[in-house]
Amino acid sequence: MQTLKIDLVSDVVCPWCAIGDARLQQAITQLDDEIDVQLEWHPFLLNPDVPDDGRDILEHLSAKYGRSEDEMKAAQHEIMAAANELGLNFDRALARRSWNTFDTHRVLAYAKEQGCDGAFNRALFAAYFGRAENPTDANVLATIGASLGLDGERIREIVAGEAYAEQVEREVAHWQSLGVSSVPSFIVDNQYLLAGAQPPATLADALRQIAAERSESA
Structure with a gap:
């Protein structure tokens, strides 16, 4: 079985990151025993300029994208519907606030050392979108x-404290230097970029194609 390494650049306050991860898991299931996927999570700061007390989500999105709060609310309902189709808990997505997750990523760096950052990321998705808790x-x-x-x-x-601060800053800067400017971003075998929360079938097909190209070049 061929192995593909996927680096997932993500932020826990990004709804499409939760959706993208869930779709990737479905894609991996579709691949059956064709490809062994090794997934590694990496930090991204979606809202680095948000104050410590956070910001109302609709106010934040409206200012960020230059659209009315009603338009952003409608867009959020579409995201919630996409999440619900995947069995994700987005029940309180509209009650959440935007946050600067730098400290969160420092904790996730610790969790990564302990081998459970994937589970921690997914638990934070549920806490943030499902219960509107503060992930920082x-x-x-x-x-x-x-x-x-x-x-x-x-x-x-x-x-x-300040533990893991330099590590998180270094990782964020590294992926930005490689052109990652939005999340989720899936970097396959350090060469192929799959951007956005693509449908499971699309992801599975892309991974099959990459695996085939890697086999041919081996």
Whole structure:
């Protein structure tokens, strides 16, 4: 079986990242035993300029995209419908606030060392879109971490301090230097960029094609 490495550049406050990951998992299922996919998550800061207390989501999106709040609300309903089709919990997506997730990614760097950053990312998607929780809050992060077997007190220490800050800054800058300017971005075998939350069948076909090209060039 051929192995493909996928680097997923993502932010936990990005709805299409949650949808993109879920669609990728469906694509992997469609591939059956054809390809072994090794997935690695990487940080992206969707809202680096948002203040510490966050911002109302519709106000934020309206200002960001230059559209009315009613237009953005309608767009959010479309995103919620897409998420619901995948079985994702987006029940409180309209009640959420936008956040600067730099501290969140520092905690995720710790989780990555412990081998559970994928599960942590998915749990944060559920907390943020499903329950409108603050994904930068130390208590939220510690609770989720503890549920995954991590040290909740260590997570609180990370949020309160500067641990992993340089690592996150370095990773964010690295992917930006390679041209990643939006998320989700899937980089396959350090060469092929699949941008956006594409349908599962499209992702599966793209991975098959990449695997075939890699085999031919081997």
